[in-house]
Amino acid sequence: MKSKDIKSIAYAFISEDVNVYFPDNDEDCFIVEKLVCAACKAFWHTSLNECYFCGEINYYLYVCTSCGKKYSITNSTIKCSCKDSESKLIKACVNKECLTNTDDVLKSFSITEKGVFDLDSSQSLSQMYCIKCGSPENTYRSFKIFVFNDNEETNFKDYYLRINSYFDFGDILILKKHIDINELVYAFITELTSDLKIDQIEYKYSSMSKLIKNII
Ligand SMILES: [Zn+2]
């Protein structure tokens, strides 16, 4: 039986588009598999789009076709504050030098497609190059996720002794701390040491999804 903690955290990873496996011989962790850059090991975002013409990534913004003002809204039915009669809010490429913003033909085509990053647009691709180093090659990386819950594990030293022998380089320990019954904060560490002071850790994340976005 996997602990409830491990299971619920694993599902939080699954909902962030990460492959998760439960090893049969190990109840303290689960395995996460993610596409990474073959050169620098930065995470490769399969759901992230990039502009076909310039490689700029998708910031999920709407851009006014008249004045260039950007909006982080979830629909384009609002109007730009410039109130230009020609104004349309489209999911344009934010790179001002991009051909979809400088070449007249591509620009008007982009507008008819509601912008480079519109779901149905033909002008974007999923990520082809590493965002960090530009390498075109990716590979899978897998690592283990452990969870220390201050409600269940009373003593970090004992926990350390239990998992230390199979906590490998690249693995992650998630720390869960209860502020009160309903409020939890999270932290994660990538290096496990016997003298880790659990009460000196800075719990920076107020939700699991914020934590996961910082891990991956
Ligand atoms: Zn572009």
Ligand SMILES: [Zn+2]
């Ligand atoms: Zn405008």
Ligand SMILES: [Zn+2]
């Ligand atoms: Zn890279």
